[in-house]
Amino acid sequence: MAFFEYLFENGERVVFEFLRHLQIIGIALPVAIMIAVPIGVAISNHPKTANVVLYLASILMTIPSLALFGLMVVLLAPFGAGIGIPPAVITIVVYSMLPIIRNTLVAIRGVDLATVEAAMGMGMTRLQILFKIRLPLAIPIIMAGLRNAAVMGVSVTTIAYLVGARGLGYFIFSGLSRSRLIMVLVGAVLVGVLGIGMNYGLLKLEELLTPKGVKLSRKKE
């Protein structure tokens, strides 16, 4: 009961932090897509470069988020953006690189060779093959990578509270420092709800974007 009591008493605050959390991810993901998908496409033809890029991206992922935030604060300070939303967004973008690049790469490479050869033989240019054949067929797998990144983003954003980005991390960290367990609980539950909701929403989006023929052929398998 205390849970809901807290929730209602601090309704305004809860809504604000929830939306802020969403806002950070909402800015970061499109940026991540715009960087990672083209990289994934570009390296799909060059196996050696692809290995190097994937290696680098996985190194980025091993950096603890707290360390990365610390680094951002130092690096961004000269531009007056050391605290607040910018370091949070950049960190999420960095973490999103591996899942999105990797899935794009796998999806583009995974397109049936006979299909690509048919497209070439019919006189499609490289760009036409990319946009009319490879990308539409790759959507489900790229979207899976995006969901991966989004869920991770939800948890990373929680920690971004520590660099002044606010968000649902407020309830958890303030709760801890004040020994108010109910606050921590509210924060944790909301982060969980957001993560699950995000995953579900993107799943629906994936359904919407995946061409009907691809869905039918997957069902058949």
Place this chain on the structure above:
Amino acid sequence: MQIRLENLTKAYDKGAFKAVDQLSLTFEPQKLTVLIGPSGCGKTTVLKMINRLIERTGGDILFDGKSIDQIDRIQLRRQIGYAIQNIGLFVHMNVFDNIAVVPRLLKWPEKKIKSRVEELLELVNLDPYVHRYKYPAQLSGGQKQRVGVARSLAADPKVILMDEPFGAIDPINREKLQDAFIDIQEKIKKTIIFVTHDIREAIKLGDKIVIMDNGRIVQYGDTVKVVNKPKNAFVESLLGSDRVLKGLEMMRVKDNYATDFLSINVQESTTVGKALEYLENKKKPYAYVIGQKDVLLGYCTLEDLRKRNFHDELIGQIQKIESVQPHSNLMEAIIKMVESGSTSCPVVDSELQLLGIIRFQTLVDIMSTYERVEV
């Protein structure tokens, strides 16, 4: 369009291995030429060099005398139909969009594309209203292959390249598709270059056959001539020991039946007595029995009729017989003869009217003209 290969060569590993070696050949316009040979003989390489999916390393390919180098690669491909073994249909596009790919690349008006797609679906025996908005996943293997063929014809190319287009289909449907394809080619008369490793398919479909081995041509000529006169032991072994029978498969009944058969019309000779008299006069052991409008009812034999009463009605003495139609091949005629234990087989049209007779002796005569190569 005439396509000429001049000393066409494809070398790999700096010339250490030649997939295609100094190959010269002219493909005849409006004919279906089959390239056949063991795997690795270079047949698919030749095909892919023609639409530049593989770049040649020597020689030239001429389209109506114009070198392939003077033609833009993308434009060239849009003017050549292409169908491949695994069909390569785009699973995210419906049947309509799949067929419309090349016309759209060529920027045809959408109205023209629509009527073209309908026309093509009808040509390959798919109902446009049932199938055009279906996705490849909703089609059977045979239907997909038909769409693949329709797609290769979409922009009305003069030349079509086909790389084992019926390879991935079960034998029964393959047979049907081949028959349908023969009819289609009879209508559209395209220059088709067809790669296969199935000699039966080659003999059945090809106007001309190119037999290849190690990147070179072993024999090139009209299919009938190649089957009749294999140039050497390699060609003969490729054709197989039953090449004579395969040869029968490509010959049609309509070109080989005789019309000197004996028939009795039940409307004129209504009794056994009349029929007997007729047979004895003609000194023949049997005759076909026909009814109204010359429709074949069966046959009767002298031997059987003699056991009957003179006044019995003839219609009760008719024995059933299997028949073939003019578009059937001679192999089917032999099978019918074996099934009915007879040495001849009547030929009827689609209304069952008796047209003629195929005799076993005729088939033997045809087969004995085939030459044998000493091994």
